[in-house]
Amino acid sequence: MTEAILSIRDLKTHFQTQAAGFLGEKKVIKAVDGVSFDIAPGEVLSLVGESGCGKSTVGRTLTHLEKSTAGQALFDGQDILTLSPAQFRPLRRDIQMIFQDPFASLNPRLTIEQTLGEPLFIHGLAKNWAEARVLIAETLDLVGMAPEVMTRHPHEFSGGQRQRIGIARVMILKPKLVIADEAVSALDVSIQAQVLNLIKKLQRDSGISMLFISHDLGVVRHISDRVAVMYQGEIVEMGTKHEIFENPQHAYTRKLLSAIPRIKTRQVNA
């Protein structure tokens, strides 16, 4: 655990609400309030909790989509929270994010090739389209899609296919840390398993560290090494997958676990 790739200490992200009316008071919402954890290289840490507990905000803060209020996040020994947008830009290649809604996360006006080529050119991984197309084809193959889809537009694909393209957009940069924000929650249950297995396989094959944000404990159990349970902006319990699922300590974790829907046939035997 000493050489953690990402080490977060006392992270706080607060939002100010719009003042009600011209002179109304502004309220502070403490979405993330003092969160600390480490992710080792090649490890999958899941962040679970109910809606609104701040788990997505953690991910969004780490990718500079939200501003942090206080705390530290050391990535490879460098505090990423205090960097200016320009200083953070080269690091974006290493820290990538998979988004939740495959219908909203692809620009409907761009072809798949344009969508996947964009990050390559930003980070100078390809100098021209010929080079880019080779990389795009490789990555599409990696996520189980034919290279022929390059010239198509997002609306021609199903949700599962789109999410694969979203994953390809992340994988094409060969990141070190991937933040998956509810990456399979918007998909059909049957497709969820496929995409989840794909994410797990890619993560294992390339030794990526992953922060997997989800409210779905079944999914979390399948993919993670360690689990952190979040409640109202704070981590209430953290441990290996087995510790959390077999022997939950905190009352909230137990409540969460008991809320997993199960098929009732087994109760007859018990």
Next chain:
Amino acid sequence: MILQSFKCNLFNDVAEGEVSGRSLWQEAMLRLRRNKAAMIASAILALLIIAALFLPAFLPYGYEDPDWNAFRAPPSIESGHYFGTDQNGRDLLARTLYGTRVSLLVALVATFVSIVIGVSYGAIAGYMGGRIDQAMMRFVDIMYALPYILFVILLMVIFGRNVYLLFAAIGMLEWLTMARIVRGQTLAIKNREFIEAARASGRSSAAIIFRHIVPNLVGPVVIYAALTVPEIVATESFLSYLGFGVQEPLTSLGTLIAEGSDAMEVLPWLLWFPAAFLVLLLMSLLFIGDGLRDAFDPKDR
């Protein structure tokens, strides 16, 4: 003929579409082609444009030369003055075609100006948000509050009467509404995940605005632009009618109608023909705008 060639295009596109995949733009165009009213309107507009551009060269009379044998001549086929002549013996058909040309040019230039300014302004205000947005949109509100006729008159007084100034003045007024529409659309788009994905992969704000936001505004912008064109033609006609528009001997549809209405009782054709042209032009532009709206709107995918 024209309709037939459209049909051919339709089938070609369907055949090609199955191979390479259609963009949203192509699908919208396909839907537009299925809209009969819009297609007939485009055919009429195309005829009007072709006539305005090329027909004057084949006419026996110029738009500014008097025919000394025919003052105030009613329309007739034998004399060659198909639309008649005005009080100075100038051929009305030639003048109407020139007027159409000027009106369309004003409309195109002013629409272009309003799109360029309005889209950039609105997209920047919407994407940046916060104080920048507030400041930019309050400026638009102030411009709205100024009566535009006063604005145009002031411009004319300062710089003198000039067709290009008219283009600029109308364009400068029309971009305000465009900016508001674009800002609203930008606000709706900017929180979509693909914008965040672009930010997460390190795109600069400028690149996000012009590569990710502006292309997604095509629908509303095209629709509004198509509806702006007739508005500008009408505004130009109105300004010309008031005497702020184009100068003699050059003419526009508005000027012609203004002159025609003075002589309505004795020389009615001076009013009827330019008015008919204006109505045809406005109607076809409106139908095309309507068709575009239907083509882009049905489903946001």
